[in-house]
Amino acid sequence: MTLNLTLEFSGGAELLVDKQKTHNVQIDTAGKTWKIQDLLYWIRDNLLKERPELFLKENTVRPGILVLVNDSDWELLGQLDYEIENNDNIVFISTLHGG
Amino acid sequence: MCSLTESELEPELVRTPLDPSAIKVCKKCKEKPPCVNLRGSDTYCKTCFLTAVHHKFRATLGKHKAMRPGESVCIAYSGGGASTALLHLLKTGIESDHKKLLFKPVVLHVDEGAIFKLDPKQRIENIREKLDYIAAHFPFKVYVSTLEQSQRVVEYKGDGELDLEFEAERTNELYESIENIKESSAKEEFINCIRRHTILEGAEKINCAKIFTGENATKISIDLLTGVSLGKGGNLAQEVGFWDKRNAAITVLRPLRDVPAKELALYTVFHRLESFGEPTIGTGKESLFSIRKLTEDFLVGLQNDFPATLSTVFKTSDKLQAHQERMVEGNQSCVLCDGTLDTEVDQHNALQATQWSTIVSSRGKALDTDDLNSASLDFLDLTSLKL
Numbered sequence: 001m002t003l004n005l006t007l008e009f010s011g012g013a014e015l016l017v018d019k020q021k022t023h024n025v026q027i028d029t030a031g032k033t034w035k036i037q038d039l040l041y042w043i044r045d046n047l048l049k050e051r052p053e054l055f056l057k058e059n060t061v062r063p064g065i066l067v068l069v070n071d072s073d074w075e076l077l078g079q080l081d082y083e084i085e086n087n088d089n090i091v092f093i094s095t096l097h098g099g
Numbered sequence: 100m101c102s103l104t105e106s107e108l109e110p111e112l113v114r115t116p117l118d119p120s121a122i123k124v125c126k127k128c129k130e131k132p133p134c135v136n137l138r139g140s141d142t143y144c145k146t147c148f149l150t151a152v153h154h155k156f157r158a159t160l161g162k163h164k165a166m167r168p169g170e171s172v173c174i175a176y177s178g179g180g181a182s183t184a185l186l187h188l189l190k191t192g193i194e195s196d197h198k199k200l201l202f203k204p205v206v207l208h209v210d211e212g213a214i215f216k217l218d219p220k221q222r223i224e225n226i227r228e229k230l231d232y233i234a235a236h237f238p239f240k241v242y243v244s245t246l247e248q249s250q251r252v253v254e255y256k257g258d259g260e261l262d263l264e265f266e267a268e269r270t271n272e273l274y275e276s277i278e279n280i281k282e283s284s285a286k287e288e289f290i291n292c293i294r295r296h297t298i299l300e301g302a303e304k305i306n307c308a309k310i311f312t313g314e315n316a317t318k319i320s321i322d323l324l325t326g327v328s329l330g331k332g333g334n335l336a337q338e339v340g341f342w343d344k345r346n347a348a349i350t351v352l353r354p355l356r357d358v359p360a361k362e363l364a365l366y367t368v369f370h371r372l373e374s375f376g377e378p379t380i381g382t383g384k385e386s387l388f389s390i391r392k393l394t395e396d397f398l399v400g401l402q403n404d405f406p407a408t409l410s411t412v413f414k415t416s417d418k419l420q421a422h423q424e425r426m427v428e429g430n431q432s433c434v435l436c437d438g439t440l441d442t443e444v445d446q447h448n449a450l451q452a453t454q455w456s457t458i459v460s461s462r463g464k465a466l467d468t469d470d471l472n473s474a475s476l477d478f479l480d481l482t483s484l485k486l
Binding site: 015050054068078079 | 116117119122133134135136142145179180317360361363364365367368369374376378382383395396399400402403
């Protein structure tokens with residue numbers, strides 16, 4: 001199964017992924033259902049150009065980074081256990097860099 | 100960490116993950132499905148949430164009776180998410196039919212490229228990107244100045260023409276000054292002071308007696324704890340309060356101070372606002388880079404597990420009051436931060452505490468307790484500290 005996803009990074013998080021705010025990705029999950037947990041590892045291995053510890057802490061996002069799936073707070077969707085669907089839009093916003 | 104604060108004693112303070120199947124409707128309108136979760140368990144739909152943020156902004160302005168109709172106010176725009184959200188909130192307030200905001204915002208952007216000695220062409224490009232965005236989306240006049248040349252404030256008319264030139268000498272001077280400060284915490288605070296001065300000078304040049312800055316509740320809480328660690332007790336009321344009246348002519352206001360960073364970030368995303376965050380000296384650095392960074396990591400990390408953390412710290416900031424003696428004629432103020440001087444107060448001030456720490460930690464076993472008498476604690480003699 002291939003997942004087509006739009007990943008957005010903002011609020012300073014884009015500095016971790018080559019300053020690119022939007023990433024359209026196709027992921028081959030080899031038939032498995034992917035949860036956000038799996039996506040985080042994928043991002044760490046494929047998109048994070050530097051300092052993975054600024055994005056991930058242990059197995060989840062660092063405190064201060066918000067995750068939205070299709071404009072919904074991931075806390076309402078089960079956080080790491082949310083099962084990703086094709087064409088999902090996932091946004092990672094850092095609230096730490098201020099403005 | 101003291102075991103008395105462990106969750107066994109106060110389980111209701113610990114964040115419990117929400118059970119997705121248990122949430123059905125927005126807490127406010129009770130009709131639409133929720134899309135945000137605030138403060139651990141309050142769920143709201145998009146419309147109710149956005150309205151609430153706007154209300155919080157209006158309420159903060161209203162309860163302090165901050166503005167008069169027709170007044171010009173300088174909006175300090177950094178390019179980051181909070182600044183952009185502030186502009187959007189202002190635009191919404193000004194264009195609303197009901198209880199329209201009647202003052203006149205004017206945008207000021209201060210370019211900080213000098214800190215990293217960025218290539219001038221790159222700086223112009225960065226600036227133009229931000230100014231074009233504002234000109235395209237907001238009905239406000241836009242001005243720009245730079246950290247190293249705070250007297251030069253240039254208006255941007257949105258036509259691509261930017262009459263801004265960087266004087267290499269001034270840029271280098273600022274860059275060297277910052278580089279010469281070895282300690283990162285001091286560097287950060289120095290830059291903050293320079294930035295504040297630049298914004299004040301800019302506001303004066305464009306004839307505004309008031310400035311809005313985009314500090315949110317989370318930042319205020321971090322500023323509060325950091326300020327205590329840095330020995331800034333005397334200034335804290337002005338730095339974390341709604342009003343900052345350290346400058347006699349121009350007042351700084353913080354209308355977003357009641358909005359937590361999470362809510363502001365969500366506001367920015369839902370309204371599809373663009374932000375252009377520029378790296379600062381602390382960006383991408385580890386926690387131990389500076390006192391501020393460490394405090395930030397501590398508070399934000401704690402907030403994750405205990406959702407009442409930031410609001411508790413924040414409520415403390417509300418209780419701080421500025422020293423009334425501030426406005427007395429002839430009372431000198433600090434050149435860097437405009438705070439009231441407090442270094443010659445007899446009884447125990449922050450400077451004495453710093454002196455004490457410096458002497459004790461640098462002498463170590465060679466410490467002669469005679470050195471710790473009050474005469475030497477008041478006297479700043481650096482040579483005596485050499486081992």
